[in-house]
Amino acid sequence: MKAEKSILSGKHFFQGDTACAEGGIYAGCRFFGGYPITPATEVAERMAERLPAIGGIYIQMEDEIASMCAVLGAAWGGRKSMTSTSGPGFSLMMENFGLGIMTETPCVLVNVQRAGPSTGLPTAVGQGDMMQARWGSHGVYEVIALCPSSPQEAFNLTVRAFNLSEKYRLPVLVMMDEVVGHMTEKVVIPEPGELEVVPRRESRVAPDAYLPFKPDADLVPPMVRAGQGYHIHVTGLTHDERGYPVITKEAQEKLVRRLCDKIRVNRKDILSWEEREAENADVLVVAYGITARIAMLPIQMARKKGLKVGLFRLITAWPFPEERLRKLAGTVGGVVVPEINYGQMVFEVERCVAGKAPVRLVSHMGGSTHRPEDILNAIMDVAKNK
Amino acid sequence: MEMKETHPIDDLIRTDRIPHIWCSGCGIGIAVHCFLNAIRKSGIPPKNFAVVSGIGCSGRVAGYVKLDSFHTTHGRPIPFAVGLKLANDRLKVVVFSGDGDLIAIGGNHFIHAARRNVDITVICVNNFNYGMTGGQAAPTTPVRARTSTTPYGNFEFPFNLAYLAAGSGAVYVSRWTTLHAKQLEDSMLEALGKKGFTFVEAISPCPTLYNRMNKLGTALDFMKFCKEHSVIRHGADPKTANIDLRGDIVVGRFVNVERPTFTDFLEEGLAQGLPHRKALLDEERKEFEHE
Ligand code: SF4
16 A cells, blocks of 8 residues: 555554554554553554554464564565564563574564563563563574653654664564553654655565675675565574575674674664763763653752753663763763663663763662652762762 | 486475485475475466475475575474465465474464464474484374383373364365375375365374384385375364374375465455455555566
8 A cells, every 4th residue: 555545644642552553554564463462452452453454464363472473474475564562472572583683584573561570560560671672582693672762752763663674684672661652642643754764675686696695785685575586595593695504603603793793883873862961960860761751850850959960861772872871971970770670771881881980770670660759869879979 | 428417396496405404214305295296286386485394304394495485493384474474465385394393382373373274285294203303202192102202102192183283274184194195295286276274294204213213114114004004084084083103094185175264254354344455455466566
């Protein structure tokens, strides 16, 4: 269908989950394979209603393992595809998330984080999957994970997730949280063409000369889809540029290093964050998702008490904006990291600050957002002891 | 003059990947040969085929066929194939894998794809054990059989795959042994030509592991056994179609029924509430064909 007609340009009052689904549609997603799980179900429900009406396919699979596989299959069938999940479902998707990394399959996986471990608090917020997003599938690899802080950003970052997945050929993670997923706010959907939409990176090479995993200069190989007469072979085994399995340490070195380097080398293009008065702050708060918004109140309270407090909001959690944070670390008096877990992204912050300033985690086991005074106390404390 | 040796199905094989990894006497090669002959005879252009495998000896089939081929994770070829087929309905999607892959770890996917009647063909090489990892017990291992993980004998009851497929909703179910190369090929051809979830089981020797551990003799002995003890019963109730490696193996075409496919049923249903959808799909199909 003409993309224009499928995009609901204009002002809406959407929850983050719905905005995610609409972001996918804006980016050209026409296949959704999913499985119901709170608090991500509304993404699937929106897709179940919208995709059939615009020529797309919605299928509810038998579990999250199957959902992730179907999304990969659909991508090789030529459609932009996505799934959404939470908690235990994210764990189940990790197996074939790895297959997507290994086979360089573009698609998007939305995780609306809830509090765990295990079934945990199915209807309440958590940010405990940030390290799982980075390392949850086995083996050596790099990921891209984006963290929206509002329904509007859920829309925009889902579009961006699709763009990055097509550009760098990998499954991209949207690491939302339950509060952003379920919070309803104004969302503006731009006119078609206003936001960039990256198409599939198609190969123009003739079938005889085509090597499915021979990268371009930016380390990313162009793609074909099934049915075009290329007779491609795609495997989760370590493979060469023909896509054939090669079970040697040399092939492993060449392939896996490239899979990582295509993200590492292009990190400047991928990285994204927001700063508010971050330079030369007495205290810098580093946060993401809903916690970055919650932190604004204690930041303002501390400013009223005469402190210079800045915010560094992660938009890409992975890759982590380490160069910038390293630079800022030398200019600030101390760093406070509130997150709805017992310390995950704080390890990255500590690595970058590297002892140049004290770093204080404000942990919270989940089920609600932080109490502003807990963050305020940490800010005051760090300021006092810096 | 130099003779270049070729084989009639070379054009469907990735000859640059030969020799293959399979043991001599293994039945997988016969099943692949039948499959490629069936593709030839089907008249469907090879570019329209996509083969999806999981993990295991039979899971390596995708790597040797010169078709669009996907070697996925253990147990997952069916959901991958479902996504592939639904994304591009013009593809003829075939899942080719083994009993452990499709029925143990992948069992849930198997029954649900059959229930939905997704238009894919599933070919399962059943050799009663896990070959790739060294001959462990599978959900198809006969009672009392020896495997590397049942050193005192297997005391679990196996699945009857034909019965499972039929009970889950497959519209075509057949079983042959790899001795029955002609019938196996014909059956694959029938399955490829039929719309909906079609299932072909190929009983195969694993001379290196299962047959050796169970003193079933050489691959040739197993072929002789299949010749003497296969009972052809077309239309038999799959529930009664037993596999007894010390008695008889019931083979034949058990199920061949009509039922709307997932896509046909869905599109028929959606057409009611979304009358403009058909035009959208036609438009998209044209876009795909233009390239
Ligand atoms: S181990 Fe068994 S199934 Fe595997 S290739 Fe050898 S004979 Fe065939």
